Amino acid sequence: MVNLTKLLGLERRNPKDDDGTMGLYSKDGLFFKTSIWKVVTIAKLFWRYGWDIKRIGEWVTTMMSSFSRIYEYQEKGMAFTTVEDMLKAMDEQFINYTRISAQTMFKDAGFSEIFINELVMSAMRVNYGQTTDTHGFVAAVSMAGVESGLWSVKGGNKNVAESLLKASGARLIQGKVTNINMMKSATGMPSYEVQYEKAGQQADQEESIAEYDLVIMATPLDGNAKMKVVFEGFPSTFNIPNIPFHSLEAMFVCGHVNLSTFGMDQQDELPDSIMTTNAEVFFNSIGLLEPVDEISNKAGKPEESEEYGVWKVFLNKVPTEAEVQALFDTRKSVQLVNWLAYPQYQPTKELPSFVLYDRLYFINAIEAAASAMEMSVIGAKNVALLAYNQWYSHLDKIDEVLVPSDSSQDSAQGKQAQESVKSEEL
């Protein structure tokens, strides 16, 4: 993301000097709150979680050091056919992490139950709407996501996709792909007929068709009727991956938080973000938003008498009126957005392939390991390199493994990688 945003001439939004305060909420109420004073926060964290607080930073840095090998591969034009091959090339351990639960992975790494049940759990709830029953690799990415230092793009992260489209010079057809039909040419190589409904057209109007030598899919394939694409003309052995997705509700509220729910009397006692530690709590997280163009005052929290704040709440289902009322006592506006946000993760023995068929590629395969903006750009670059290498028969650049670089550099590399990848704030 760092290179991509530089390439596109995008600016980082001014980083805040702190990440604001954070609270942890369980079904019994708010039980932990960080302070505006860093030293107090560190003391409180050490008091509750002991040395795990320090160890997690080191653990994530080590993971990132291995993870950052992907940039070395991609720099050399090398690509991978499957997510499994890609993870193994970064670090043999990574594949094991996809096979066990997050709970087991962190327990085996020596982290305490309280640390796993509260901090790993709350990170999984806010980042993936899930629990520590997911596989370990996605939980590692999730922990990387809660370490400080996240940054976002000035004007909004959506500028990345928009600028990329402009810079690529590609012709965008706005529509919904309904069918991909394989046709064999005289040489035996497949080509593809892509059928789509142009946006705004009525379903009963004539569909549009275009023929391509090579097709790259960048969409979740979760077997859900809403996004179903029909594949025709393929042999009966052709299998489309079915990766079930997690349906998430994002609720944006301009209003005042109901302080009594969080056991507070004063607005300024309220943390800027509240994460939850039980799947039974009806919301996953709540956080104060800031404008994408500027940094507002201090933590951006409005005084009682001032304007309303804009809050983002993640939930796994549409809230009832009583639930919205429990979170906000005054509301100026409420907007609910539902989408299939990321896979529903569980330990797995099978990770999908980036290749669905000859010359038919699937970027979102990478989401089975972990879904994040950084993962998407890595997946997209991998598919671009793979398609190129296959087209020009550069077979020496496919599924090859480099000897890991000098381990003495690992920690420095990990820190550098941490800086490069943590480019997301939803």
Ligand SMILES: CC(C)=CCC/C(C)=C/CC/C(C)=C/CSC[C@H](N)C(=O)O
């Ligand atoms: C293997 C490790 C420790 C790190 C991998 C590097 C990586 C991909 C870091 C990204 C961290 C991050 C910002 C995670 C956010 S979680 C997903 C997010 N909420 C979203 O919806 O995209």
